[in-house]
Amino acid sequence: MRHVAALAGVGIKTVSRVMNDEPGVSEATRQRVLQASQQLNYQLDMAAGSLRRSGRQTLSIGLLLPSVANPFSSEIHRALEDTLSERGIAVFAASLDDDPEREKALVAAFLGRRVDGMVLTPIARSQAYVIPEHSRDLPMVFIDREPVGIEADAVVTDNAAGAARAAAHLLGHGHTRLAYFGDTPDIQTARERRRGFLEQLGQAGIPTSTVSVREGLRDVESARLAALAVLASDEPPTAIFSSQNLVTFGVMRALKEMGASRRVALVGFDDFALADMMDPGITVIAQHPERIGKLAAERLLARIDGDDGAPRTYVVPSELIVRGSGELPPSY
Amino acid sequence: MRHVAALAGVGIKTVSRVMNDEPGVSEATRQRVLQASQQLNYQLDMAAGSLRRSGRQTLSIGLLLPSVANPFSSEIHRALEDTLSERGIAVFAASLDDDPEREKALVAAFLGRRVDGMVLTPIARSQAYVIPEHSRDLPMVFIDREPVGIEADAVVTDNAAGAARAAAHLLGHGHTRLAYFGDTPDIQTARERRRGFLEQLGQAGIPTSTVSVREGLRDVESARLAALAVLASDEPPTAIFSSQNLVTFGVMRALKEMGASRRVALVGFDDFALADMMDPGITVIAQHPERIGKLAAERLLARIDGDDGAPRTYVVPSELIVRGSGELPPSY
């Protein structure tokens, strides 16, 4: 900036004014400064600016996802970016990989970079470790899962309600022998989905004890093996609910291997590309990552802008998408 | 930092030394400072640090992708992150949406945040606009497409060779009436894939004029319509090569609608989830986004570390994955 000022023959404060479009500079000097800055290819240093500037915003936020490569996560990421970029806010994105230590380290990395806010998918047992920052007025919005040990905004899917809808849908098609295939119950969303599913069955008079419940399925292969085992049992279920994308894929593979794709009904939680191209098409409870991302961004901006209402959890409704696999009749 | 110094009863420089693990502090003071910093929940401000620190690294880089939600892009993103996070480098990610103006704006946003380097997927006609920054020693690595109007490192897939392999594969299964479905030739990768495909056919004595070439297909629907039209023509192709994911999806839909999935061979460029679950499985030329991302990160780090060798383009080989659709025999 000094160099630009020297070249234009003005003081540095005048350069600062021009670069920030502040008033109080004559058109003539403005032009001279502008030309000098272009000649020197000069650009403001945001970091130095926010150091001094009151309020000290860096126009950047931190985003913590299970993995930036996870389709569900990256849809959220995209929606966030779209909303935030309108305000010129840049996004630091990072992947957690189910590692609570990483969660803490990455949060620390964001804090050291003085982000204006954070959007987090919590995985550690508790998020109490960020209480100091949060109460020190660092806006935080949790997504997908509600935080534990701290009061903060959260944006989540109606996991239990969605799973209940899946149960009701299968019951409506006459199924009474059902199976639940789920992720590890350590994860809040998985617990909620299981609860919603089983409670709905309970209301229909189907005791939980007659439902095949398989949990702790974290990848396609474990889900596939679990499904093969359950389907080969004495009284196999006539319908399956899978609580997560990878689990759904595993079940699909197992059904295909056994030639049972058109015999056993399937409803999966989470939509995925090409679900309608399968044979039969896969009926799912679709989440709306773009809405989650947008809402999270809006909440974060509101907090950044000073909203100090009580923290709230926002629930984004899921949606049943009928494609065939969930409408198969029971076959004994 | 002042407060920590005051609380610990030391000078601020001593606090700085402790926080940066610099030597020359007695264990006793070190402990006192550490305790004070924990009590005040103090954390170093990286921005302020890099302002003064020589070399002035911010430990952050900018990443420009077609869209963070695009699976291919987000795989690259992930691989980059993994390599860079080992060095404590954070990643600003942003989406371009095929908008050259956005490309420039986002690059400017990164520059204003004084990133240590950038990884870019170029879309503007020319990247000459970054020459000043690049020659001012800002490391840049281009991915997926080579830059125009500037000499810089690039990491790309062997598009022409991969497409040629697809052509050879289809020829090897006896096809002579082929079709090429591609994205807009404005995109370098699309041009390369077309060239590789057609040249390979040419070498086998199949004149380009007998190949149905449909281009400018940017989404599933346009590809579907194009495929329906071509397949309904007098002498429909017995095999199709689609140059990109969305185009492949469109062609798959058209084939399914016409009940031609098992009659017309198909090889797609780009692998995708569940390709093996289709009926038949879809044979593809798979790219390796994780390798591209890793290599790009390594090159960027090398440049950041001062490597000033001549810019090079690194080519990551693609791979033919056989799944059924590409091995169907011609049916007249």
Add this chain to the structure above:
DNA sequence: ATATTTCGTGACAACGTTGTCTCATCGTTA
């Protein structure tokens, strides 16, 4: 004509760090 306001501009301190230099203390060596 003078007093007052407005306008354009720059000097200077401050933001939170780190690099450089200096200084006091202490233990070692001649």
Add this chain to the structure above:
DNA sequence: TAACGATGAGACAACGTTGTCACGAAATAT
């Protein structure tokens, strides 16, 4: 015992900005 080097610690300037204030000149009001 005197000279010396090593060690721990702090004072101060500087990084590139912006907030505050002050100042002179021009425009306006009295």
